[in-house]
Amino acid sequence: MEAELWADVSRLGPDATPAAMAHVRTSAVTTVLARLDQLAEWKPVERIALACLVLRPDELDLGDSAVDLVVAGSPEVLDAVRSQAAGRRIGVRCEIADGAGMDAAAALCGSVDVLIAAFVDDTNIPLELLLARAQGTRTRVLKELISSAEAATVAGVLESGPAGIVVRGDQLGDLDRVGEALRVRRETRRDMVPLEVVRAVPVGMGHRGCIDTATLFAEDEGMVVGSTSSGGVLVCAEVHYLPYMNLRPFRVNAGAVHSYVFGAADTAYITDLRAGEPAYAVSADGRFRKVLVGRVKVELRPLRLIEARHGDTLVNVLLQDDWHVRVMGADGKPLNLTEVRPGTQLLGTVWEPGRHVGIKVEEQIDEF
Structure with missing residues (x-):
């Protein structure tokens, strides 16, 4: 308690x-x-x-x-x-x-x-x-x-x-x-690891969700988002300079609607999050702190696939294909998504794969 x-x-x-x-x-x-x-x-x-x-x-x-x-x-x-x-x-x-x-x-x-x-x-x-x-x-x-x-x-x-x-x-x-x-x-910590990008390509249109929260993110914070249960990429909150619009320091442009949003222990699908439910802000040094979801805003947008590897673990994520979406570099500095190339070092987490409705299960699950 x-x-x-x-x-x-x-x-x-x-x-x-x-x-x-x-x-x-x-x-x-x-x-x-x-x-x-x-x-x-x-x-x-x-x-x-x-x-x-x-x-x-x-x-x-x-x-x-x-x-x-x-x-x-x-x-x-x-x-x-x-x-x-x-x-x-x-x-x-x-x-x-x-x-x-x-x-x-x-x-x-x-x-x-x-x-x-x-x-x-x-x-x-x-x-x-x-x-x-x-x-x-x-x-x-x-x-x-x-x-x-x-x-x-x-x-x-x-x-x-x-x-x-x-x-x-x-x-x-x-x-x-x-x-x-x-x-x-109440904060917990997990090890953040460097992820080497092996693929970064536009993949067409799809629905993506922005997670608006009832908190303000720090400059080194965002959410860990991934397409598979083996891990994800630290996607920055909208706290960094934008020339054409005001900042949204309560928001993470979190990726395609099927994505996992990783918490301190389990995960949630973006589309499962609702107002008043918890999610986790994650810092570059691995602090997971609980935040409240205000809403999830889903819209049709062009998407970009990022695949990255840590050791034998391959993770991937689909994010809105726009330069104003930022991901955290392995050095703890934000990178515009459109600048990410094979060889770029990103920050993220890797997990033991195998989840069902976001909960860790002891069974063989292959995800591609």
Whole structure:
């Protein structure tokens, strides 16, 4: 599961709460944690869960509120929360200052859905011990950041393996920084390889698809596209100079409609992609990051066949035959498609061949 990002606004007073909640709604937060008296200030957002922090046994009266999760502010009120949560998920916040606090928190693993670990020290060793105790149980352990300085090194915190990060209300300025660290963590890498072009020829008319996404590509990014499951060529996004039109930095002119678009693990056909579905932006150094498809635009255009080889593996791709379509050279620099000749070195990936509807299968499949 992807790491969660929580915003804890429960320490804020009534004057600061509305602005904090407005900030949360426009961030990458997955859950907002609020006191019972703050719930009325929260305007529901479908992608953000609502958790209620309970500090005293006598204050829990959720009624028909949209609370998804009830979090006991300490282990001492956990029993009261369990008895009044009305079928909702249960969590607990544990402040851990020593071995005894650590043992008390560890003893709760398996009995709650979420455990927020609030360590008084910024070392991750206690966190790793707590995660070891939670392994194999239903409990997801979240790390509460204790300072903005810790937010700057959140990537190191994430290496310890918590299910997510909790940012306190007095540090909401760190939300974007932590959200970016979580996004980078979701990136995966694959080896990019040089492909030597052996054939580059016009082949006539055909339908090609442009993939428009809800993101902006960097100058070294595009998508890996191929006609066979053995691999593909890194086709650049439309982020490079065009003399006759504006740039489309959200778009990859991705090739003939039958083509595979390679992801971090499996593939999709261009024509299978739909608005709101994931695809992958790929950088020249092999980073695969998930992006959202906005639309696929299919039009009849002249096509050019590019065949290229890496060792014994031959890959090919059909792309729109126009100089403004660019592919990534093996040196990480974009090349106009019409400049590609036999002997040109391109950048791409090679995969173990054999896929059915984009999914790797263990069978012999020959593609030409």
